[in-house]
Amino acid sequence: MSTSPATVESNQVKIEDAGPARKKITVTVSADAVKARLETGFGALKNETALPGFRKGRAPRELLQRRFGDALLKETRDQIHSEAYGQAIEANKLQPVGNPEMTPECRDVALEVGKPFIFSIEVEVAPEFTLPNTDGIEVKRPIFEIKDEHVDLEIRRQGYRFGNATRITGPFQPLDRMLCEVKAFKNADAEPFFTNDRALVVVPDTADEGKGQLLGLLVEDLGPRVEGKKVGDAITVETTGPEQHEREDLRGAKIRVELIVKDADRIEPLNDQGLAEKLSLDTVDNLKGQVRLALERQRDSEQKSAEREQVYTFLAEAVDFPLPEKMSQAQSTRNVEMARMDLLQRGVDPNDVETKLAEIRGESDANTRRRLKLFFILARLAEEMKIDVTEAELNGRIAGIAMQRGTRPDQLRNEIDKAGKLGELAHSIREHKTADRILEKAKFIDVPAEEWNEQQNKEVAAKRTSSKSAASGDKPAKTSKAKK
Structure with missing residues (x-):
């Protein structure tokens, strides 16, 4: 001592x-x-x-x-x-x-x-440690070409996004939207910890293999529980609170959600010409051109995210030090909020953000502690590199998110400010700038996106096997992939 x-x-x-x-x-x-x-x-x-x-x-x-x-x-x-x-x-x-x-x-x-x-x-207190040498680290850069089929898939998705809702009574099928009276209970409690008279529940898409988000929780079998139901039906969904949930009382708790379907809509997607006119692009060719540009920007953003993630992995493995225990326990909430900002900055559709956050809540304790370790390492690096975030950079990032969401920058800034999240956004920008400074001196190796994704899938499978062998029951952290 x-x-x-x-x-x-x-x-x-x-x-x-x-x-x-x-x-x-x-x-x-x-x-x-x-x-x-x-x-x-x-x-x-x-x-x-x-x-x-x-x-x-x-x-x-x-x-x-x-x-x-x-x-x-x-x-x-x-x-x-x-x-x-x-x-x-x-x-x-x-x-x-x-x-x-x-x-x-x-x-x-x-x-x-x-x-x-x-x-x-x-x-x-902030832990003491020695920073590693970050010059010339090796970084794989996933290369992915946007093809016509990717453009067509995105146009289909946007067609559903801007499509016309028709009131239905059932039976429900993928992508139907239900408004439900919701009561959520934990363990054997007689009183619900959450109620809502008009909660939105979306039937998972076929590609999601039954997994869906419910009240911020990722439910593995949501699809089978709600498909085929109709308005007026009572539905019970049972799940387990993730160990890294922001609410400590829900961590590991048995959660029962009782739904009564009050109303439901089915989206009739716009056809290509209808979507072009909806977006004031006049022709389908213009629509395809704009969608291609948007997909290329998103691809570049995902590529940069994959590069940064490799920097974070290098840093987390190169330095080891004890972490503040109480701050580790509070890190779960920060993980979710930082992830929310990162997803919005990367152009993820707001409708998909909550599903991805539900996955993050299910991350393992080891990944939560890794994120906290990176918080300290990146803060020290930013300080030594004299990296700050200007008001112009903050406003620019807000403007970019606002454009993706289709809202005014000043309105979005007010929302973030009222939620007390401006600091989180500024910190996210600072971490990105720090990683990008390291990437300026990195050695890049271009790899096809298919090879990159195969490698990431193997790493996820290895983490899952390790987690099961340790009988921890935690879900492995989701790894960044190149856009498909």
Whole structure:
């Protein structure tokens, strides 16, 4: 256990290791300093207090002590806690990443005149580690050509997106949209933890092999449970809360969702000419040209994402250090929000974002800790590389997302700001810029997209096998693939 004493003004400070990336700060405030602080407090109290029978500033000290002594002692103690902690952090150049916690034996320690005041605080701090050399790392670049069949598939998808909804009663088939009364229960609870009178549930597409998103959870057999049903039917869906869900009480819980279908729509997709006119492109040739350009931009974005992911893998494997335990537990929520920003920046259809987030919630604990490790490594690299995010870059990224979503940039910025997510977006941009700086000096190897995807599938299968052999039951993290 390492210790490092430091004197801050009249306080004696000792810093000790208290666990992974956790420090115990013990502060000793001298008896003279305690006395001086109390005298200052009583002086201010006397000058500001008016008691019956005494003019302001004339009340006897004994009377003030009887009436306000305990409160003054507590207030002074809290002030010393706060000031001494801040001074210790600054003097020892610590970087707290969590809230300070008073050690149990010190929580009720009171100030006593004539005695030194000793207390201890524990806090999680940024871990210490040595950065690896990132020059010339090898990066595979998946190469993929946009062909006519890809354009046709995207036009079909957009035809459904902008198609006309027709009210139906059933039986339901893939891509039908149901509005349901929903009640969700966990374990054996009699009361639901979530209710909604008009929750949207989409019947999974055939290509999804029955998997679908329900209330932010990825349900493996949603398709078979809802296909063939009709308006008025009661449907029960059972699943297990992922171990990395933002809500701790849902992690590993048995979840039962009861649905009553109130209404349903079936989308009649627009034909190619109808879609061209809907998008003000006049002709099918213009539509195909615009779709091809959009697919090429998305391909380039996915390619860059795959390159960055290889940088992240290199960094995660090149450095090892203990992680703050409590911050690790809170990382699940941050993973979801960072992923939301990343998906939107990459041009993923907003309708698909929640399904992908449901997959991320099911990631393994090992992948959650990997993401936290990268958070610290990339932050250190960005600091050393002097990488910042300007307001223009932030607004530019928001404008790009707004264009993909078909909304105004100022409206989207207000939404992100109200949700308190501007910081997350700026951090995401900073991490991307840091990875891109490393990629500037990387050695690239071009590989066909088919070969790249085959490699990624093998890695996912290996993780799945490893996870099962460890009897962890966690779902492996989804790996970036080249666009198909």
